[in-house]
Amino acid sequence: MSLAVRWIRLLMVVSAAGFAGAAFAIRAPMDGPIEQYSGAALSAAIVYTIVICLRPLISPLSAGSAAVAYCWFIEFAQLTPIPAALSQRSWFARQLLGAQFDLIDVAWYPVGVIPLIAAHWFLQARTRSQTDPAPALTS
Known part of the structure; x- marks a missing residue:
């Protein structure tokens, strides 16, 4: 490696830990729509960082697509009784699976991922430009 x-x-x-800390810090004082929506966006950002951690050389669009697809899968799984039952038994399961379906969360997952895709693309392009040799001048 x-x-x-x-x-x-x-x-x-480190990024995943920072996103998790931000999500818990925002949610700690109260529980309202801002806290809920930022939690959805930040949880999608955490999933994005996990995808990059597992596959460091993945393209930004592929990583973002995988993160959003995973978040949507978990959200739509909440239409079944399984996540709610698991969430009643475990705080950790509640953090990972949630407890009930919320259609608004479906829209907020991409909001958490799109800035990371943009930053990833920028850093990838910048790294490539620094490692590519300068074009030869021809006369």
Whole structure:
């Protein structure tokens, strides 16, 4: 495993922890629509960082698509009784699976991922431009 891949994975773990901390800090004082929507967006951001941690060389669009698809899968699974039953038994399961379906969350997951896709693309393009040799001048 290359040093760059190790650094990417470390950065993703730190980013996921930062997003989780932000989500809990926003939710701690009260429980309203802002806290709920930011929680959905930040949870999608956490999933994005997990995707990058697992597959560091994945393209930004693929990582974003995988993160949003996973979040939507979990959200729509909440239409079944299984996540609610698991969430009643475990705080951790509630954090991972939620307890009830909310259509508004479906719209907020991409909001949490789109800025990360843009940042990922920017950093990827910047890295490529720094590693590509300068074009040869021809006369």
